[in-house]
Amino acid sequence: MIIVMGREVTDEQLGTVVNKLEAAGLTANISRGIERTVIGAIGDERKLTPEMFTPLPGVESAMHIAKQYKIVSRESHRENTIVDIGGIPVGGKQIQIIAGPCSVETQEQMDLSAKFVHEAGCRLMRGGAFKPRTSPYTFQGKGKEGLDIFRNAAAKYKLPIVTELMDARQLDTFLEYDVDVIQIGTRNMQNFDLLKEVGKINKPVILKRGMSATISEWLMAAEYIAAGGNHNIIFCERGIRTFETYYRNVLDVTAIPVLKKETHLPVIVDPSHAGGKAWMVPALSQAAIAAGADGLLVEMHPTPCEAWCDADQALTPDELKALMGTLGGIANAIGRSL
Ligand code: PEP
Ligand code: MN
Numbered sequence: 001m002i003i004v005m006g007r008e009v010t011d012e013q014l015g016t017v018v019n020k021l022e023a024a025g026l027t028a029n030i031s032r033g034i035e036r037t038v039i040g041a042i043g044d045e046r047k048l049t050p051e052m053f054t055p056l057p058g059v060e061s062a063m064h065i066a067k068q069y070k071i072v073s074r075e076s077h078r079e080n081t082i083v084d085i086g087g088i089p090v091g092g093k094q095i096q097i098i099a100g101p102c103s104v105e106t107q108e109q110m111d112l113s114a115k116f117v118h119e120a121g122c123r124l125m126r127g128g129a130f131k132p133r134t135s136p137y138t139f140q141g142k143g144k145e146g147l148d149i150f151r152n153a154a155a156k157y158k159l160p161i162v163t164e165l166m167d168a169r170q171l172d173t174f175l176e177y178d179v180d181v182i183q184i185g186t187r188n189m190q191n192f193d194l195l196k197e198v199g200k201i202n203k204p205v206i207l208k209r210g211m212s213a214t215i216s217e218w219l220m221a222a223e224y225i226a227a228g229g230n231h232n233i234i235f236c237e238r239g240i241r242t243f244e245t246y247y248r249n250v251l252d253v254t255a256i257p258v259l260k261k262e263t264h265l266p267v268i269v270d271p272s273h274a275g276g277k278a279w280m281v282p283a284l285s286q287a288a289i290a291a292g293a294d295g296l297l298v299e300m301h302p303t304p305c306e307a308w309c310d311a312d313q314a315l316t317p318d319e320l321k322a323l324m325g326t327l328g329g330i331a332n333a334i335g336r337s338l
Contacts, residue, residue, distance in 0.1 A: 099124075
């Protein structure tokens with residue numbers, strides 16, 4: 001069972017609910033989000049009824065949730081959640097396109113990238129400073145210096161920044177640079193200790209789908225973050241492994257409506273790591289928006305052939321602009337805007 005408390009909940013009100021749970025032989029997980037505080041009952045739920053809690057002060061609702069994922073489930077919260085990224089809404093009517101290079105390389109490359117992202121009409125920027133590379137002998141990212149370069153470049157256009165966190169030991173550095181959105185990559189989707197750490201802060205998190213993760217494993221990974229009190233989670237479908245080798249991964253478009261049914265949280269799509277080739281990105285992007293995605297995470301490089309990482313899949317600045325020109329019409333056709 002979960003017991004949902006309002007935004008203004010007091011410690012005394014929380015204490016009353018926890019005492020009642022403990023008296024029934026259960027324990028409580030308290031997840032304090034910005035919008036709501038959710039108390040999860042741990043133990044034999046058959047002893048509980050919603051009516052035991054709904055009359056208590058501060059309680060908004062109490063319900064049994066059949067699914068293993070609770071806070072992130074649509075059952076626990078009917079309306080779509082809008083994640084606010086420095087005033088930019090993700091998950092509402094407006095679709096957000098996050099664009100930028102795979103990796104932070106140089107100040108000049110990032111300054112140019114920020115300019116092109118802004119000129120294309122995108123409101124958020126991506127770029128990796130800590131890179132999860134398949135080979136230890138390839139470029140591993142600029143690290144802390146990369147965050148510095150990224151912050152400088154994005155500041156000129158007031159673009160919120162999205163960048164990947166691979167290790168909880170880097171979290172303080174991410175907070176020091178005030179990273180706007182923390183990306184958890186496909187290879188870390190089930191790094192539960194990392195998920196617990198980002199669950200303790202209130203920064204929005206983009207949780208990429210593990211490359212072989214089922215939908216329910218993905219939802220449970222998000223539940224780890226939510227259980228800690230961070231409810232600002234955005235799911236990102238980035239393609240999964242199958243028997244097909246023609247493209248890098250298979251974009252699972254079906255996951256979009258399925259996630260929209262199962263969770264109230266926003267869902268975005270990364271068409272770049274799905275296709276693995278720039279020429280596939282427009283078609284995959286268009287399909288994602290048509291299927292109900294709340295946004296895209298797209299790789300763009302000022303000169304893709306010179307990119308230090310993922311050169312094949314990066315759009316040129318002109319290609320990004322052209323893509324943006326096609327997405328508005330699709331968004332409008334399904335009652336949304338770009
Ligand atoms: C990335 O976004 O640069 C990245 C490494 O993505 P993924 O975790 O989806 O492979
Ligand atoms: Mn990449």
